[in-house]
Amino acid sequence: MTIVVRPVEPDDFAEVSRLTVEAYRADGQLEDDAGGYAVALADVAARAASAEILVAADGQQLLGSVTFALPGSPYAEVSRTGEAEFRMLAVDPAAQRRGAARRLVQACIDRAEALGCTSLVICTRDVNRAAFALYDTFGFTRDPSLDWSPVPGVRLLGLRLPLQVLAH
Known part of the structure; x- marks a missing residue:
């Protein structure tokens, strides 16, 4: 198996929509979707118009897939000037444990x-212990200044990875 990370293409939108919603549902993150997050996850075209979406294939x-965003863009929630963030990291439940999430996170690091x-x-x-374990392997550490709650009952915890600024 060779996993390649590349930018999303319009022909990928329907499959990215399906796998993202299924991954979040399988992980128990859409059980009480009062905020309509499944709709946002499924709208790949809107995300692609306002952020970078990378896919692992x-x-x-x-x-x-994963959404990569810069501060001030519509999909950036917590990044500040000089930072980047990623969101909506999802791996098809049928394809988990094959290294796709790791490749997608590394692609975001490389891009940033x-x-x-x-x-x-x-x-x-x-409650997403698997995500914390994955991000820990890359050196992400907790940053409580990034914590927030998009809807009552959903608590998001912030993590930060300092990057080496490459000299040009």
Whole structure:
């Protein structure tokens, strides 16, 4: 298996929508979707118009996706000037444990470094232990200044990864 990370293409939108919603549902993150987050997850075209979406693919099979955003853009929630953030990291439940999430996170790190960002940030649900374990392997650390709640009952905890600013 060879996982390749590449920018999303319009022909990918329907599959990215499906796998993202299924991943969040399988992980228990849409059980009380009073805020309509499933609708936002499914709207890949809107995300692609306002942020970068990367997909992990094995040949023609899409395994997962992530949204990469810069501060001030519509999908940036907590990043500040000089930082980048990623959101909506999802791997198809049928393709989990194959390294797709790891590849997608690394692609976000690489992209942020290439843009000269000083940090990469992410917020994840307080109950998502698998995400915390993954981000820990990259060196992300808790940053409580990034914590927030998009809707009552959903608590997001912030993580930060300081980056090496590459000299040009």
